[in-house]
Amino acid sequence: MMKFTKQNFIFLVGGIIIYVVDIGVDFWVASKYFCQGQYSWSILILCFRGLSSVITQIFSYEWFKDDWEGANTRKLKWIFLVHLLQCGIFIRYWFALKYGCQAAFKQNSSETTSETHPPNFIQKQAVDVVTDINMLRVFKTFLETTPQLFVQIYILTEHGKNNIYQYAAIIMSLCGISISTVDYQISLRKSLPDTDEFLGLPHLVYLFYKLLTITSWILSISLITLLSVRISVILLIFLWICGFTWALKQHTTFCRSKKMEYLYRTVVGIILIFTFFNVKGRKTKVCISIYYATHAVVTLGILFVYMFWKPSIIKDIHFTIASILTVLGLVLGIIFLVVYYRHFHPTAYRRPQLCADEVDGDAGQKDVVETGRFQNFIMQ
Numbered sequence: 001m002m003k004f005t006k007q008n009f010i011f012l013v014g015g016i017i018i019y020v021v022d023i024g025v026d027f028w029v030a031s032k033y034f035c036q037g038q039y040s041w042s043i044l045i046l047c048f049r050g051l052s053s054v055i056t057q058i059f060s061y062e063w064f065k066d067d068w069e070g071a072n073t074r075k076l077k078w079i080f081l082v083h084l085l086q087c088g089i090f091i092r093y094w095f096a097l098k099y100g101c102q103a104a105f106k107q108n109s110s111e112t113t114s115e116t117h118p119p120n121f122i123q124k125q126a127v128d129v130v131t132d133i134n135m136l137r138v139f140k141t142f143l144e145t146t147p148q149l150f151v152q153i154y155i156l157t158e159h160g161k162n163n164i165y166q167y168a169a170i171i172m173s174l175c176g177i178s179i180s181t182v183d184y185q186i187s188l189r190k191s192l193p194d195t196d197e198f199l200g201l202p203h204l205v206y207l208f209y210k211l212l213t214i215t216s217w218i219l220s221i222s223l224i225t226l227l228s229v230r231i232s233v234i235l236l237i238f239l240w241i242c243g244f245t246w247a248l249k250q251h252t253t254f255c256r257s258k259k260m261e262y263l264y265r266t267v268v269g270i271i272l273i274f275t276f277f278n279v280k281g282r283k284t285k286v287c288i289s290i291y292y293a294t295h296a297v298v299t300l301g302i303l304f305v306y307m308f309w310k311p312s313i314i315k316d317i318h319f320t321i322a323s324i325l326t327v328l329g330l331v332l333g334i335i336f337l338v339v340y341y342r343h344f345h346p347t348a349y350r351r352p353q354l355c356a357d358e359v360d361g362d363a364g365q366k367d368v369v370e371t372g373r374f375q376n377f378i379m380q
Contacts, residue, residue: 004103004126022172029169052144053086056136060088092133099126131187141180142271149173154222157318181210202344209340212333214275219326220299243272250279254376277378
């Protein structure tokens, strides 16, 4: 049975704190750029923040509508108003704290355990609400945090100015990417029957695989942007088209409505610009190999172009550091990727209707495992 532990609750509280701090850092950095007259950077950062907020609110509200079918209209109107004010995520965090506290600390008390709400139900309720938050954070990570990291690295490399708010933004971006990707993988493991708990060494291997490959690729894109902003924009658009097309070809079934499904595929296309995700839970050994082989070829190609086209910039300390980190991050990231897929990856994805857990106290009886919407979400 899926369990929500005290450790999960602590991570949840930490995630809330980092989420709030991240909002504050974004506005602080944007205000600093604005005060320095760098209006384009300030507006760009706020645009990333606004875009990710709007899209996550749309998905959050749609999920509330799906989960609260039959609820009174006034309740849904109130939920809609809160999401319209871009605060829907805080409602989800409130539910997560409420159910998480019950599951982790009070699951054996008479207040939370009854015939209608047994411990298993409370555990599943906590896991489901946190899983929804982790899905929304994946959207936020690749719609806002990752692009912001790219912008900050580009500014630092292009202008060579070292300001505390730039480093703060980079650190917060790296923390956001790390936490969201690992929490996502933990939720995935909890949603899949017959898989081991995602803790310890697998946790670290997956973290380093994602963090190193994403950072290396962002540095590569930053180096392309230093050569030509136009080429960089064309490349990003081309990569998005490839990702969106691949999502279409996979015939994803995450959303109930066609409009929401196309929005989901659009977001998946953006995610695939920065990292690989399996959108159908199928074996993708060939696809992931092509994906990271392409990253390696593009990265090496960029460095060779600099060597022959702009040899003078190679002496710049920021370029040297960026180049070393790009290559090192890619090599180490792929090593961690291979280790993860060889030893820690849940290779057999099963549909919930094909799996069952024994019901406590009823030997020989089976109960279908319900995994919710996560079963059709992007997988790894």
